[in-house]
Each structure stands twice: as C-alpha cells, then as structure tokens.
Amino acid sequence: MSDATADRQPRVARADRQAAGLAVYVHLPWCVAKCPYCDFNSHRAPRVLPERAYVDALLADWRFTATAEDRPITSVFIGGGTPSLFSAAAIGEILAALDAGPGLAADCEITLEANPGTTEYGRFVDLAAVGINRVSLGIQSFDTACLSRLGRIHGRAEALTAIDAVRSAGIDQLNCDLMFGLPGQDLAGGLADIDTLLAIDPGHISYYQLTLEPGTPFARHPPDRPDEDTIIDLYEAAAERLDAAGYTQYEVSAWGRNHVCRHNRHYWRFGDYLAIGAGAHAKCTGLDGRIARTARQRWPAGYMHSAGTPQAVVETRFLSTDDARFEALLNGLRLREGLSRTDYESRTGLLWADLQAHLAPAIEDGLVVCDEIGVRASPRGWYLLDSILSDLA
Known part of the structure; x- marks a missing residue:
C-alpha cells in the first residue's frame, strides 16, 4: 500500500475507540433445509451435525481474534443458519469463552436465532440457563400454506408453540421475524399475520418484505407474488396497526414496544463488532485507529480446518475516507x-x-x-x- 493510499484512511482516536464499545457475532451455518429465498451463508445440515468440531473451531477462532481486545462485550448475536440446532451446552461453551476474555458486560444482551421447527420447551430452559436472554424467532408467517410455499419446515402450530416455549423459559426479550409480500398472500392474509402477532405481543418485531436475492432458487424461478400496489397497501396498513398497538418503528425493518435490539442498533450506529464462524464478517477499529472489515472462509469444512490461523481470514479491507x-x-x-x-x-x-x-x-x-x-x-x-x-x- 502506498503512502498516498494510507493517507486516505481515517484514524479513530484511542479514547473514542474505547468508548465505542464492542459487539460479537457468532455464525452457526447449518439448517435442516435451505429456504429458496435465502442468500445467507447457510448450508443443509449433515445427518450428524459436527457440533464438537465446529465449537472447537469457534473457540480457536476466538482466541486468535480477541488476543489484543480489551473492551467488554456489550452484546452477542448468535445467528445462522439455525443456531437452535446446537445444544445448549455448546452455546454455553461459546459464551464462556467470550466471557473469559475480554469478558461480557454485566448487562450484555445475548440473542440466539431460532427456527420454530427445530425447538422444544426444554431447549429454551437450558439456553436461558447458559446465558441466552433474548431470542429471535423466524416466524415469517402464521399461514401454514404461505410457510410451505416459502420452504419453511414449520407451520402455524409450531410457531405458536415456540413462542410459548420462549416465554415459559423466562426469556423476556423476544423478537419475531415476520415477512410480507409472500407467494399467495393477499391484503387480508398479510394483515391477519399482523393481528396474530399483535395479540401475542412479543415486544419486538422485525417486519420486512420478501425480496428475490440473486443466486437463490426464487430468483431463478420467481414465485407469484402480490402486485406492488397490494404490497404498498399491506405495508401501510400494517404500520398503522403496529403504531396503534404502541410499537415504534426505530429502524427500517424493526419495531419495538418494550425493547430495541441493542446489537443491531450498535451496527446501525457504526459500532465495532468482532465475528467468528464460517463466512462471518466483522468491522473493527484497531489500536492504530484504522477501521478494518474482515471476512472468514465461507465453507464450513474449510473454516473448521483453518480456524485459529490467519488462513481463516480470507479478506481484510481497511476503510478509506470515502468508505467510512x-x-x-x-x-x-x-x-x-x-x-x-x-x-x-x-x-x-x-x-x-x-x-x-x-x-x-x-x-x-x-x-x-x-x-x-x-x-x-x-x-x-x-x-x-x-x-x-x-x-x-
């Protein structure tokens, strides 16, 4: 890199770096089935999940990643894939490693994504016991036919059961993902989903439109979806009902009534976060004040083989002034x-x-x-x- 290029890289002051705080993202990449609309780095789970080998890789990756980090962790987000495929013991082992260094803040928000089709009551009790205090459920819809067309492995009954299980486990921060503009969905059906969720009152709702992402089966073979006017009408009517129920839209696709997602808000405020796991992306300010974005190996086998070494990091990019x-x-x-x-x-x-x-x-x-x-x-x-x-x- 030339000196001229280096001069175009902004520098963050040491005191500002410390004050900005630190979040951590942990990626668990396997799902029971890959949804046709999903462009995330997720993979169909093998018959026997390599839980032990993957957790060992995460721990090695964390030791390599957090060596020079001294800021306490204010939030952790365990995403995927379907993290609820992993045992509570495995999740607890990961959290214990984060707490060992640099440490979890006393009020750290710790979120786990879960699929209603891969959960049971006892699992949430055990997850709460190892430190999970927020759950994000991928509900997407309460219409079983819509869910089937989306390729989801759960139906309405499983969604309602999962919500009850989270609450029964004493986890009081609950987010429910809900999508609109779904194949076969009309205005009445979309608003029925909103009304069902408002009756449940999860406290936090992620509400976003189905999009056809490049490279996905839905992009190659687009399903029949509502027309644009119906989608706009649905969104506006849903927003009115959410507002009337006391939910505040604090972010483009996030609505909160009794809490906001601290972790995602940290992202939106351009905070620093470390990330471990296959394909995980991080943004962090170094001790020299430069802002770097990094990415891990995408494929789980390659990641597990290289985790804990420089070879696991396949991209490092320092932000220029324009980038930042x-x-x-x-x-x-x-x-x-x-x-x-x-x-x-x-x-x-x-x-x-x-x-x-x-x-x-x-x-x-x-x-x-x-x-x-x-x-x-x-x-x-x-x-x-x-x-x-x-x-x-």
Missing part, C-alpha cells in the same frame, strides 16, 4: 433517529463539516436533515433511502 463516510451513512440512515454527530466523528475519525458539504444536494432536496445534533432522513427521505444512498455512493 458512506458506510456510516448506509447504516445510520436506517435509524429513525439517524446518526449522531458524536457517533459519526468518534467512530469514523472524520470531520462533521466535510459530511455536511458532502450531503448538500440531499439536504437541498429535503431528503436529509443534517444539523449540529446529527444526520437523519427527513420524513420524505425515509421512504427513499435506496435512492439517497445510490446518489451518495
């Missing part, structure tokens, strides 16, 4: 509150005045508000985020 500014906006504008000036300056190492100049066209068009407090999308700009970010790229 754009990525901070890409994340921060997803929040209703936007990104504060303090977070922007301390987490990018960049000047606020330069950002305001960069945003001048969007400010003049009334799409973005940028003042001494922070930067956020205007009410009109909130619905045009993709267009705003495309112009800023």
